[in-house]
Amino acid sequence: MSRDEASDLEARISSLVALSEVPSGTRMEIVLGRRPNRTVPRPLESLEFRARFDMRMEVARVDGGLAVTPVSIAVDETPLRIRGRVGQSLYQSARAAGAPPRAIQEYLRALGTQLSVAGDVRGDDSFDLIIEHRRAETGEVEIGQLLYAGLVQSNREVQLLKWSAGGPAQWFEASGVGRQTGEMMMPVNGRQTSPFGYRVHPILGYRRLHTGIDFGAPYGAPIRAAASGTIDFAGRNRGYGNFVRINHGSGMQTAYGHMSRIAVGHGARVAQGEVIGYVGSTGMSTGPHLHYELMRNGQRINPRSVTFIQQAQLSGEELRRFRSTLARLRDVRPGAAMARREERGERRERSAANVRRERTRG
Known part of the structure; x- marks a missing residue:
């Protein structure tokens, strides 16, 4: 032309x-x-x-x-919901149920913000993934991002919805609590009870440098990795009690003391927000709390010198829309997108059969 x-x-x-x-x-x-x-x-x-x-x-x-x-x-945008029992391997069970590898990886990262995937997930737990799914009337399929990550355990249920509240999408709990970006996230949901700096030690009774921050929190509350990294110590450490230290690279380390229970092992890779242990009062401690330290090139520095990720709480109309979306997704039947595909296929077959019968009559 x-x-x-x-x-x-x-x-x-x-x-x-x-x-x-x-x-x-x-x-x-x-x-x-x-x-x-x-x-x-x-x-x-x-x-x-x-x-x-x-x-x-x-x-x-x-x-x-x-x-x-x-x-x-015409495009059917019914999300794809995949549920099943964890069994011996969460990843393998989700793959066997039909979940794409990329969605499973995203699911594991989302779940890691609430618990230790390696330590807290049991074989009789049930996984629940809802994934963007588009099917054209011509038969083509597009698989999008993970929309919902759920886990049902004997004593709790995790419900996470990906939501954009005027910024990049992030994972929010069913209550509307999410996280805002920053350098490091708060390791525990609690209030600061003792700052970095010199103080009179509550047990020893004399003045000395407090090399971290203390956060008061209920016994057993989850403690999360402030940033992604590798566990370079996990065990008993004198006055720190049950103690975990994470190497984040570039000379940065964080440390977490007085845990009631450690949820990770030496050498494990952890993602930011992944549960690494639980609040306790082991070691030299007067009650349940987390002692949190930040080190740069081996030198302990004030953790407040870096920007913490803050929790975001949806409210008002935003919270109403969030809850409405969550309820709509949780109403999706497992395999509904696949069922609709089969239903359309049956309709096409019936239509073709009718055409053949009409031709035979003619």
Whole structure:
């Protein structure tokens, strides 16, 4: 086709769909017409391609000109819900149930913000994933991001919904509590009871440097990794009692003391927010609390010198919409997207059978 006609066609198609949205490798069906001689390009008779997941573009020559027609493709956006029993391996059980690897990895990261996946998940627990899922009437499928991460245990139920509250999407608990970004997250949900600096030691009775921050919290409250890293100590450490230290690289370490129970082992990789232990009063302690330290190149520094991630609490209309979305997702039946696919397939088969019967009668 001529350059002028090609340029005009590109402009007309661009007015209907952004060409940058058309995936590379998209198949195009092109029909060229006859030309009067070899000195002129062949005229375009028709062009058809998938412009978007929900749109097909058709170009046809009509009365000497090119008509551009966008054709909508019906898309079923029912999310895909996958549930099952953890068994011997959470990852393998979720894969066997049909969950994509990327969704499972995201699920494990989300779950790690609430508990220790390695230490707290049991074989008789039940996993629950809800994933973006789009199926076109032409049969193609798009799998998107994880929308919901759930875990049912004998004594608790984890419900996490990915939500954007005016910023990047993050995981929120069913109560509407999430996290805002920062350098490090608060290791425990509690109040500061003793700051970094010199003080009179509550047990020894004399003045000395308090090398961390104390957070008062209930016995057994989860303690989370302030940042991602590798466990380089997990065990008993004199006055610190049950103690965990994490190496975050670049000379940074964090330490957590007086735990009632440690949930990780030496050498384990942990993600920011993953549960590493539980509040206790082991070692030289007057009651349940977390002693938290931050070290740079081996030197203990004030943990308040870095920006903590703060908890975000949804409220008002935002909380109402959040709860409505959570309820809608939790109403999705497991495998509903697959069931709809089979139902549409049966309808197509019945329609084809009816056509065959009509032809037979004729």
